[in-house]
Every structure is written in structure tokens, then in C-alpha cells.
Amino acid sequence: MTFVVYNTLTRHKEPFRPLESGVVRMYNCGPTVYGRAHIGNFRAYIFADTLRRWLECSGVTVKQVMNITDVGHLLDDADEGEDKIESQAKKENRDPWEISRHWTRLFMEDIHKLGIEPAMVYPKASEHIPEMVEMIEGLLQKGYAYQAGEDVYFEVARFPRYGRLSGNTVSELDAGARIEVREEKRHPADFALWKSDARHIMKWPTRFGEHGFPGWHIECSAMARKHLGDRIDIHTGGEDNVFPHHECEIAQTECFTGAPFANYWMHTKFLQVDGGKMSKRLGNCYSIDDVVAKGYEPRALRFCLLRGQYRTPLNFTWAIMDESKSVLENLDDLAARLRRAMTGHGAAASSEAGLELVEECQAEFTEAMDDDLNTPRAVAALMQLRTAVLEERLGASAAAAANQFLVHTANKVLGCVRVEEESLDAEIERAIAARQDARKRKDFQASDRIRDELLAKGIVLEDTPKGVIWKRK
């Protein structure tokens, strides 16, 4: 079985083959840092992280790059020359650089909380101006771009494949329907590589003018090339990035390098909230802080966002969050029970019992992940394991095999199950022992009091015929 991924470029699932054996070059479209990232953003970043983790599970080295866009996003295409960061800065009466530093820091904290593995590098657009200018100059030289005053545009008509990714064609693009076409453009679909505006705060002098800043798409082309090379294996982003952003990246990079850019384009469907689009007006653009404030661990959010396959719409509600929490705790419980069964507690008599079942579950999990990261199917495979261990159908060595798989493969990808052996401090150990004594004396008032006290400390006790078991709430 090989890893099969859906490629937006071809609209088919394809076997994944990296350019270089054993190495995968992957670029993830990251955040524009002018505000707090919301849970919808994280669906895309958790998808990218899952992809990276699964590739690593299959033994390859992943060179992963995620950009931080800290400059250059215009609010609109009119003549305002204002970008989101500058606009936010104006609102808050702060320096735009300070704004982008602030939100970058919070973004890094958020992804850490979600258990997202750090990328190899998080390049900032503002630190790659020379690389962008180099590409722009190259495109001008090759005749793919033209200068209009102090601006530079990419000439879409020179790139016949423009529209291949999104299914749009230049002639069908309803250009000018909602925005005014700038007169200096040769074609309405031409897009900016470099813009100029004296009022801009974040700007760089070039031979095009004193007050220039990069167009939106060029930063990703330049940073992908700088950190991964002319050609890459995978490029990811949200579904909204397909057009125009990724379409434009392809045009720029391929015209500049003369080679195909990314072999696989993978896009995450949007997260819906309360059955529809999340909106500031409805107040449901939740951040991690909102989730934590409601009493959920960030890892529960991670699991919640992995409930659905990344290419199908996924809905978020607090009730669904509750459910995710329960399911995740059941996976924690699976891990704890496997650890006990490994030592013979709650295990089948024959050590080898259930080995075949464990192998089947592993195979099913692997097959599910290999099928375009079908995480819900993969989680279902783990549930089979849980049923087996609850029914004490796994022997010690089968449980050890299952635990090995859970820790070193399944949770390497899911990244949110508690799989570590946990220990109690002596004081709690003593309290548990004291409760057992009280129960023996049939002093249930005392035993229940101790149980409540421990519960308040997050320790849940279960009395089984074979003794007491504890777990963290």
C-alpha cells in the first residue's frame, strides 16, 4: 500500500512520490499576522502537521516550511495602498512592525499548544525582499512581467497554463465585476508583483521606486524557492488559497524557473461553525483562548479538528467539542489499559492472544491514513483495539504490540492522546490507600470523602474486582 493523496492540480487521488527519494519538500501557506488566529485557521495548520507527521511515520525526512506573512497584503485592489497590518496598526495607533511581531508570537504559542510540530523554518516575508526582487527582475527580463509607473505586474496572457489549478480561465474570470480595474494593467487578470505607495510605512526602495512593497503572491514563491529550491513536492493551504493565490504562485515560479513548481497541491476545506460560516458578527470566530476558557484542553481541539477528513466540510459547535473530549478521553483510557494489560492486568491468559486482531487494527489504521489522510477511519480502527482490550481479549504481548503501535505510530500522527505512563505523588498514593482501608472497615462516609477530595484534585478512582484503578480527569 502506498500513500495516496488528492491533488488539486489533477483533481484526482494519486500515489505520492517525492522528487528525491526519502526526502519531502513541503511548503505550507501560513498566517498573515495582523490578528489572532481562529479555530478555522488551525484546521489548515493541523492538516499540514498531520501530513508531515504521517510522512515521517513512513520513514521520510520532511523539509517543511511555513511562511509568516508580515507585510504586503492589501485591503483591496484600489489605489489605497493600505495593507491589513498597516490598517490594524492605524486602528491601534501602533507601529505595524510591532503589530506583526505581536501576532507572530501569539501564533507560535497557539500552534505549540495544539501540539503542532515546528516546521524547519518560518520565513518572514519582510526578511525576503531581495529574493522577491530577484524573481521580479527575472520575470521582467524574460518578458513575463511589465512595469507600470512604480508598479510591476505579471502578465497573465504570457502564461497559458494560468487557471489550470483552479479551473478558471482568463477569459471567464469576471474581472472588474466587483473591483475597479486599474488602468495601467494590460489585462484585468494581471496581478501585482510590486506596488508603490508613499504613505506605506513598511516599504523598501528599489529601482522601481522609493516607496515599494511586494505584491501578495510573490512572497510565497520567493520563500519556497529560497528554503526548498525551485521545485517542491507539496504545497498546502486552505481552499480559499486555490485562486488567486496559488494560481499566481505557479505562474510566477514556473515562468521564473522554467520548471514545474509543486507536484502536489493539497487544500483544506473550511471549518464551519454552528452550521455556517463563522463570522465576527456572530461572535463565533473562536480562538484557542475561547476554547481553553470553556474548560477544554487544546489537545481536545486538535482532536476535534481531526474528526473529519480534511477535504470534507467540518462543523464545529460546543456540543461537538464536548463529544470530541469524551472520545479523546476514551483513547487516553485505551492507552492506560494497554499499559496495564502489558503487565498482565486485565489481559487474556495467553500472552499471544489477540495478536492477529492487533495486526488487523494496525493495518486498518495505516490503510486509512494512506488513503489521503482519512483520520476518522483511522480513529475507528483504534476503537476496535479499545473494544478488544476492554473485553480482555488481548494477551500481554499483544497488548505490548498494540501499545507500541499506539505510541510510536498512531499517536505520532494524531498527536493528542495521553500515552505516557503517569505517576502519582506520595500524598495521593497514601490517600488512595487510606480510602481502601476505610472501605474494608465499611466506613463509607470516610471513603467517599476521600474519593471526593481526590476528584477535586483531578484523580478519578474506579473500584474493580481486582483492586482500585486511578486516572487523571
Next chain:
RNA sequence: GGCGGCAUAGCCAAGUGGUAAGGCGACGGAUUGCAAAUCCGUUAUUCCCCGGUUCGAUCCCGGGUGCCGCCUCCA
């Protein structure tokens, strides 16, 4: 207006041209000093609607409806 995705039980979510995984929740029972956990049982006869192809469709085709995305620098 153009292009694309999705629609499966109370909820979440897989899946297949041959009659529907799994989970959460709920209900009934067992177990328990009481709980919790666990076990047993119950929980989809239009798989959005209407046509068509087929011996047979939830799955294929056509037409609707709904939600979502892009065509505006929102993942």
C-alpha cells in the same frame, strides 16, 4: 452570472453497484456499599428530494433543494 465541494440515525462520522463501519449520547438490564468504569441489550426499513440507467443504487447519470468555498489579499 461563471467554476467547485458537500448532504448518511438525536449528534459526530466511515463506506460500498447487492441492501448501511465506528463513535458520542440516550434508554433498559447486570455489576457496585453508593458512584464511576465495565458488560449485555435497544437506538438508520425514503443513506436530502425527483427522475433515469441496472436484475438490483445510498453509491452511476440528469434535474432540483440546502450548506460551504472561489471568481475582492478570509485557512
